[in-house]
Amino acid sequence: MSRYRLEYMKKDTARYLSHRELMTTLQRALKRASFPLTYTKGHHPRPKLSYGPPLGVGVAGLREYMDLELDRQISSREYIQFLNDQLHPGISARDLVQLDPADMGLGKFINLACYRIELDSAISSAITTISWEQLFNKLEEEYPGLKEGLLKWCADPVEGYLEVLMQVGQEGVSLRNLLEALNKGIGTTVLLPSLVTRTGLFHLENGMITDPLNKCTYLL
Amino acid sequence: MTIEQLLIEKILPRVRKPAQYLGTEWNSVHKDFDAVPVRMVFAFPDLYEVGMSHLGLQILYGLVNQRENCLMERAFAPAVDMEAELRRAGLPLFSLESHRPLKDFDIIGFTLQYELTFSNVLNMLDLAGLPLRSADRQDDQPLVIAGGPAAYNPEPLAPFIDAFLIGEGEEAVLEILDLVGEVKGGKGRAFRSQLLERLVEIPGVYVPSYYRAEYTEQGRFKGIKPIHPKAPERVQRRVVRDLDTAYFPLSQLVPLSEAVHERGMLEIFRGCTRGCRFCQAGVIYRPVRERKPETLLAAAREIIKNTGFEEISLISLSSLDYGALDQLLPQLTQGCEATRTGISLPSLRVDSFSVKTAQGLPGRRTSVTFAPEAGTQRLRDVINKGVTEEDLFKAVEAAFDAGWFAVKLYFMVGLPTETIDDLKGIADLVNEVVQIGKSYSRGKKRPRVTVSASSFVPKAHTPFQWEGQNSRDLLKNKHEYVRELVKRSRAEYNWHSIDTSFLEACFARGDRKLADVLEAAYQKGCRFDGWSEHFRFSLWMESFQELGLDPVDYAEKSYSYDEALPWEVIDAGVSRDFLIEEHQRALAGKTSPDCRTSRCGKCGVCSSLKVANCLVKGRGR
Numbered sequence: 030m031s032r033y034r035l036e037y038m039k040k041d042t043a044r045y046l047s048h049r050e051l052m053t054t055l056q057r058a059l060k061r062a063s064f065p066l067t068y069t070k071g072h073h074p075r076p077k078l079s080y081g082p083p084l085g086v087g088v089a090g091l092r093e094y095m096d097l098e099l100d101r102q103i104s105s106r107e108y109i110q111f112l113n114d115q116l117h118p119g120i121s122a123r124d125l126v127q128l129d130p131a132d133m134g135l136g137k138f139i140n141l142a143c144y145r146i147e148l149d150s151a152i153s154s155a156i157t158t159i160s161w162e163q164l165f166n167k168l169e170e171e172y173p174g175l176k177e178g179l180l181k182w183c184a185d186p187v188e189g190y191l192e193v194l195m196q197v198g199q200e201g202v203s204l205r206n207l208l209e210a211l212n213k214g215i216g217t218t219v220l221l222p223s224l225v226t227r228t229g230l231f232h233l234e235n236g237m238i239t240d241p242l243n244k245c246t247y248l249l
Numbered sequence: 250m251t252i253e254q255l256l257i258e259k260i261l262p263r264v265r266k267p268a269q270y271l272g273t274e275w276n277s278v279h280k281d282f283d284a285v286p287v288r289m290v291f292a293f294p295d296l297y298e299v300g301m302s303h304l305g306l307q308i309l310y311g312l313v314n315q316r317e318n319c320l321m322e323r324a325f326a327p328a329v330d331m332e333a334e335l336r337r338a339g340l341p342l343f344s345l346e347s348h349r350p351l352k353d354f355d356i357i358g359f360t361l362q363y364e365l366t367f368s369n370v371l372n373m374l375d376l377a378g379l380p381l382r383s384a385d386r387q388d389d390q391p392l393v394i395a396g397g398p399a400a401y402n403p404e405p406l407a408p409f410i411d412a413f414l415i416g417e418g419e420e421a422v423l424e425i426l427d428l429v430g431e432v433k434g435g436k437g438r439a440f441r442s443q444l445l446e447r448l449v450e451i452p453g454v455y456v457p458s459y460y461r462a463e464y465t466e467q468g469r470f471k472g473i474k475p476i477h478p479k480a481p482e483r484v485q486r487r488v489v490r491d492l493d494t495a496y497f498p499l500s501q502l503v504p505l506s507e508a509v510h511e512r513g514m515l516e517i518f519r520g521c522t523r524g525c526r527f528c529q530a531g532v533i534y535r536p537v538r539e540r541k542p543e544t545l546l547a548a549a550r551e552i553i554k555n556t557g558f559e560e561i562s563l564i565s566l567s568s569l570d571y572g573a574l575d576q577l578l579p580q581l582t583q584g585c586e587a588t589r590t591g592i593s594l595p596s597l598r599v600d601s602f603s604v605k606t607a608q609g610l611p612g613r614r615t616s617v618t619f620a621p622e623a624g625t626q627r628l629r630d631v632i633n634k635g636v637t638e639e640d641l642f643k644a645v646e647a648a649f650d651a652g653w654f655a656v657k658l659y660f661m662v663g664l665p666t667e668t669i670d671d672l673k674g675i676a677d678l679v680n681e682v683v684q685i686g687k688s689y690s691r692g693k694k695r696p697r698v699t700v701s702a703s704s705f706v707p708k709a710h711t712p713f714q715w716e717g718q719n720s721r722d723l724l725k726n727k728h729e730y731v732r733e734l735v736k737r738s739r740a741e742y743n744w745h746s747i748d749t750s751f752l753e754a755c756f757a758r759g760d761r762k763l764a765d766v767l768e769a770a771y772q773k774g775c776r777f778d779g780w781s782e783h784f785r786f787s788l789w790m791e792s793f794q795e796l797g798l799d800p801v802d803y804a805e806k807s808y809s810y811d812e813a814l815p816w817e818v819i820d821a822g823v824s825r826d827f828l829i830e831e832h833q834r835a836l837a838g839k840t841s842p843d844c845r846t847s848r849c850g851k852c853g854v855c856s857s858l859k860v861a862n863c864l865v866k867g868r869g870r
Contacts, residue, residue: 042257045267050506057275057503057557060588073613074589087262115557117505118273223262 030067031099032132035112036124036242040089043119044223048083054117055095062111067098081135081230081241082142082197085204087222092229094241096128096135126242133232138241139197141180141231144204146191147224152215153186161191168210174201175210180233180249197230252340253348260334269297269506270331272323272345276500276555278314282347285320287430289313289356290344294369295779297325301502302510304564305360305397309418311498319426322346322354326369327376329776329783335376342376351377355429355439356392358422359410361399364756365749365779367406370395371771374409381768382408383458388440392429400455401486401533402709402816404473405756405763407457411441415453415819416486416533417519419495424451449479453487456480460818462761470760473818485820488858492519492538499551503558512593513552513561517545517577521566522845522862525622526633526835527661529708530566533821535854537570537845538863542577549581553590560591560612569598569606570845572866578606585611596620597644599636604647616655616697617648623664624674630838631666633831638678645682649689655697656682662727662744663705663719666836672727675700676734683738698740702728704750708757709816710823712831717805718754721747748786752778754804760815763803766792824853 039051046054056076059066068074077098084090105125112122132138161184169176178201181194196202204227208220232239238247250258261267272279282288291309293300300306306323313321322344327335335342341350351357357377359370371381374393380386383393395406396414403413414421428447433439449456459477464470475482489495497516504511518539521531540548549561561581565571578592585592591612597603599619607617621641623629629636645656660675679700686696704724707716719727724747732742756763769792777783793800808814810829817825827850834841844850845862855861 042261042271042273045261045271046505047266047268050268053507053511054275054505057559060557061275061554068589072611073591076589086267115275117275221262223258 031102032128032130033097033099033103033105034126034128034135034241035095035097035122037093037095037120037122038091039084039093039120040091040226041119043117044087044089047086048080051084051120052078052080054120058112058115058117058120059097061115062108064097064108064112065100065103067100079135081139084227085222087225088204089226091226092123092240093227094135094139094230102127124242135241138232139230141233141238142195142197142227143229143231144193144195144207145226145228146193146208146211146220147226148184148186148189148191149219149224150189152217152219153189164211164214168214172201172206172210174199175206178202179207192228196233251348252343252350255338255340256343256348260331260338260340264330264334265328266297266506269325270327270345271505272348274505275503275557277346277502278310278320279346280314280320282320282349282353285318286433287319287356287426288354289319289321289358289426290351290354291321291323292351292357292359292370292373293323293325294359294366294373295326295362295777296328297504297506298508300325301504301508303360303362304514304516305418307498307501307514308496309358309422310502311500312419312496313422313426315496316423316426318430322349324351324373326366326373326777332372332376332776341378342373352379352391354391355433356394356425359393359395359397361395361397361406363399363779364405364753366399367756367767368771368775368778370406371409371768372776375771381771383411383441384408386441388442389438390441392439392441392444394425398529398533401529401819401821402757402759403455403457403819404462404761404815405759405767407462407761408764410457411445412448413455413457413484414487415455415484417489418487419489421451421453421487425454446479449477452485455484455819457761462815470813470815472813473815483818483820485858486533486822488822488860489519489538490860491863492516493540493544493863497540497548499548500555501552503556510562511558511560513549513556513558513590514564515545515549515552515561516540516564517568517571518565520862521570522850523567523570523635523843524633524831524841524850526631526712526831527622527664527705527708529711532710532823532852534566535822535852536860536862539572539865541865542573542580545577546580546584550584553585553588558590560593561585562593562595564595567596567598568594569603572864574606578610582609582611599644600640601643601647604644604651608647608651614653616657616699617653618657618659619644620659621678622659622661623667624660624671624676624678627838628664628667628671628674630840631835632661632664633835633840635840635843638681641678642681642685645685649686649696653696654689654691655699656686657699657701658682660700660702660731661705662702662731663724665705665713665716666838667727669730672731673734675702675731676738679735679740680738683740695739698738700735700740700742702731702742702744704728704745704747706750706754706757709814710819710821710828712828712835714758714814714816714828715808715810715832717807718751720801720805721751724750746781746784749779749781749784751800751804752786752789755800756803758806758815759803762796762798765796766798769795820857822852822854822858824857827852
């Protein structure tokens with residue numbers, strides 16, 4: 030048995046796939062690409078696949094992950110190509126690495142996500158009356174859970190985006206809640222999931238941030 | 250902004266399940282729209298999740314797109330939230346592949362799966378920006394055609410559709426596309442009036458504007474007469490003679506947004522000659538044409554490879570009747586092993602053989618469904634459903650033995666000649682099934698038995714076409730009676746909405762006058778009538794009333810043999826004499842044999858359509 034971790038992208042029109050739709054799509058693409066998938070036993074065998082934290086309908090993801098179990102070792106370069114030949118527009122495989130048996134599964138590993146929210150001019154002008162600083166302070170009062178989970182934020186009004194670093198998998202901390210809070214704070218409804226891109230998923234431990242392919246480590 | 254940009258940036262963020270509007274399904278075909286001379290959009294008047302499970306779409310989509318000079322794109326009835334967004338933004342209904350307005354196509358082709366999608370047909374025409382009635386559309390607007398089982402009584406839609414195609418489409422659709430290409434020449438658009446003059450020459454094409462519906466002074470239907478020199482007296486349905494060599498799609502569309510059925514489809518044969526007397530499919534798809542096992546095995550391999558589906562389904566009207574199951578299934582099971590592809594049978598015959606067969610197949614096991622249809626042997630003989638009590642009990646036992654823990658039973662209420670004994674009979678059968686189940690209890694848990702009861706709807710071209718439907722009150726009493734009895738055995742009883750079945754009956758045997766009712770109901774807001782959450786019966790009743798037509802008369806009327814019937818302008822191949830004889834045998838409680846395994850029943854299909862049963866194992870005559 031070999032475990033692999035796939036890094037992929039979901040963007041453009043594919044951002045409108047739900048997590049479930051994306052899972053089915055990836056699974057069928059893997060089958061078409063002849064990956065030697067390992068299946069569960071029993072009457073209703075399923076490939077042993079596990080996915081990172083779900084992306085909402087409309088949200089794009091630049092570095093998303095899934096773990097797969099395979100019956101044998103494969104050439105990553107070759108199989109990325111096979112897979113990309115079978116993927117829909119907007120979804121593409123970026124990297125495939127073999128995991129060490131001791132490596133943590135995705136569910137345990139990922140506890141941090143970085144989102145980038147595009148701001149249109151309407152928001153930028155609304156925000157002049159209330160600063161981002163004030164907005165986030167207010168937000169933290171009204172959504173205490175969110176405050177806990179929100180590790181960093183940074184707004185770039187010139188480029189027109191807002192970036193946030195959020196914990197994953199904690200109660201009350203979700204992109205949905207954040208958008209709701211921001212919309213309420215600014216007094217709009219225009220911040221929709223389709224303006225959001227998840228730019229990365231990470232593991233945070235002792236102030237150190239690592240990506241799921243173990244390629245980079247940063248200080249928080 | 251183009252439609253595509255508007256859609257992606259403004260509309261998709263606001264609708265539910267947006268993936269259904271992307272058009273980027275695996276195996277979808279995207280051609281250079283402007284470079285292809287003949288363009289058709291397949292319009293499915295129901296939701297994506299229903300339409301994407303439809304075999305006819307997959308066949309025609311693959312077939313037409315194989316041709317270099319043609320393209321076929323898809324449009325489904327937009328969900329209610331999407332319709333609101335389109336109307337608000339002033340956007341027309343568009344095709345999924347190139348996001349072009351339906352108006353840009355040469356042909357808009359609707360499939361009519363059943364009567365309760367008719368209001369959606371009108372809605373899609375309106376959303377496309379076209380006048381509803383053919384007569385109001387300009388000569389250079391797209392040709393609107395329709396086919397499918399509900400086209401076998403085209404009259405209620407006659408004023409809205411330019412031409413109907415009756416019967417199987419594999420050959421006729423290409424003839425229609427060729428003709429459109431020829432008439433169009435290098436021009437931007439063929440004129441509909443010119444097209445219809447030529448289309449009427451294609452066998453199977455019914456051009457309703459070339460006919461006049463005649464009535465007596467009392468307003469009774471008298472007949473439909475051709476008023477155009479080229480229009481035939483009756484339009485005979487199309488049928489594909491050799492299914493084994495006919496086109497079959499191997500690169501089937503893989504739904505992006507969840508569909509009702511997500512599986513590869515392998516049509517193992519077409520047609521059913523069991524002869525259930527209420528069943529329209531049993532008439533309009535005759536004769537039986539089986540594909541060879543080698544053809545099917547090769548097709549299955551390709552379908553699995555090209556789609557990655559988790560399951561492949563053996564499609565037909567009664568798959569367990571396939572003559573070479575013993576050859577097909579072991580090899581297919583073996584071929585599915587590496588990819589862990591499941592194999593499913595859409596319906597089981599009521600006998601232990603089918604259960605044992607299904608048991609051996611790889612794949613998920615949820616519940617097993619049997620359709621005895623009626624509660625007593627007498628009534629099962631009336632409907633010619635060749636099933637005995639013993640068959641059912643053995644099948645159920647075999648199912649529990651095989652480890653199934655849920656059984657679903659289908660019955661029909663309101664069948665001709667039905668008495669209270671027949672209703673009691675349903676409850677008795679169900680009770681017996683529950684008793685059998687008891688010995689298979691797991692601890693305190695007993696197997697689940699669910700009864701699903703529909704109301705009989707008389708359908709055109711069947712031996713029961715002369716029979717009226719029971720009144721709504723009577724149907725309600727009958728269902729309630731059976732439910733009370735069934736509840737005592739602790740089985741679950743579900744019944745289909747009676748109002749819905751009533752409306753279905755009106756349209757199933759309706760005439761051209763119903764077009765006005767349909768239009769009025771549509772204008773009042775009727776859509777998705779087959780969906781209980783959208784069905785608005787009172788608006789339909791208002792529409793009937795406003796137009797001075799009595800829906801009860803349509804649904805409940807019993808016709809005599811000498812009356813003309815509105816759908817008789819369509820020739821389904823079976824002779825009128827055969828239908829009459831079958832009707833009389835029904836009333837006498839006499840069964841008729843299946844010509845697949847027994848002697849010819851002289852239905853007339855083979856001689857009039859110049860076809861024959863095509864069975865892989867052959868059969869002595």
